[in-house]
Amino acid sequence: DAKTTQPNSMESNEEEPVHLPCNHSTISGTDYIHWYRQLPSQGPEYVIHGLTSNVNNRMASLAIAEDRKSSTLILHRATLRDAAVYYCILRDVQETSGSRLTFGEGTQLTVNP
Amino acid sequence: GAGVSQSPSNKVTEKGKDVELRCDPISGHTALYWYRQSLGQGLEFLIYFQGNSAPDKSGLPSDRFSAERTGGSVSTLTIQRTQQEDSAVYLCASSQESYEQYFGPGTRLTVT
Numbered sequence: 001d002a003k004t005t006q007p008n009s010m011e012s013n014e015e016e017p018v019h020l021p022c023n024h025s026t027i028s029g030t031d032y033i034h035w036y037r038q039l040p041s042q043g044p045e046y047v048i049h050g051l052t053s054n055v056n057n058r059m060a061s062l063a064i065a066e067d068r069k070s071s072t073l074i075l076h077r078a079t080l081r082d083a084a085v086y087y088c089i090l091r092d093v094q095e096t097s098g099s100r101l102t103f104g105e106g107t108q109l110t111v112n113p
Numbered sequence: 114g115a116g117v118s119q120s121p122s123n124k125v126t127e128k129g130k131d132v133e134l135r136c137d138p139i140s141g142h143t144a145l146y147w148y149r150q151s152l153g154q155g156l157e158f159l160i161y162f163q164g165n166s167a168p169d170k171s172g173l174p175s176d177r178f179s180a181e182r183t184g185g186s187v188s189t190l191t192i193q194r195t196q197q198e199d200s201a202v203y204l205c206a207s208s209q210e211s212y213e214q215y216f217g218p219g220t221r222l223t224v225t
Contacts, residue, residue, distance in 0.1 A: 043204050043216030044156065099144065099163065100172070101214060103156040
């Protein structure tokens with residue numbers, strides 16, 4: 001399985017933008033890039049996903065590099081509620097095993113008031 | 114609408130006893146997953162059900178672990194002869210086909 005690399009931790013101030021990076025240099029052409037986050041004492045929560053083009057939804061934006069070897073999750077205005085562990089995950093939905101989510105260590109985001 | 118629910122929320126059991134953990138997925142979701150998260154560890158895939166297909170059991174750590182999904186809806190994860198290393202939060206998720214997964218709140222299992 002293609003792997004992802006994320007910083008262990010990042011800090012941001014409330015109401016400022018946050019850019020969470022993810023490297024996936026061995027990504028294959030059929031791998032989708034998914035982001036989930038896990039708030040304290042809760043199950044993971046889907047954030048966003050994309051294949052090649054940049055994506056926007058109500059929670060965040062996903063910027064994907066042209067060569068797809070890296071991506072960035074963008075929170076436009078961080079709130080205290082955004083403090084969580086953010087996971088960048090590759091899923092090859094063409095494979096049966098691609099239906100599972102393989103979680104790495106993720107990035108612990110701290111938001112300062 | 115109702116999300117994924119799991120019961121019990123907390124379970125304390127003695128080493129060697131059997132436990133059953135229940136998951137009620139979102140109505141209409143064809144796929145159901147079990148994961149576990151040990152203290153300070155990442156999430157680990159256990160088993161995956163998709164429709165009427167044979168489940169993907171490749172993540173089950175030992176033959177003490179088993180799971181069923183009855184009627185394509187509710188699932189039960191059973192751990193026989195529990196060991197202390199089984200202590201973890203057990204998370205269930207469901208999805209429509211291979212789309213985004215919706216997770217339940219988890220069951221915290223403590224084996225004493």
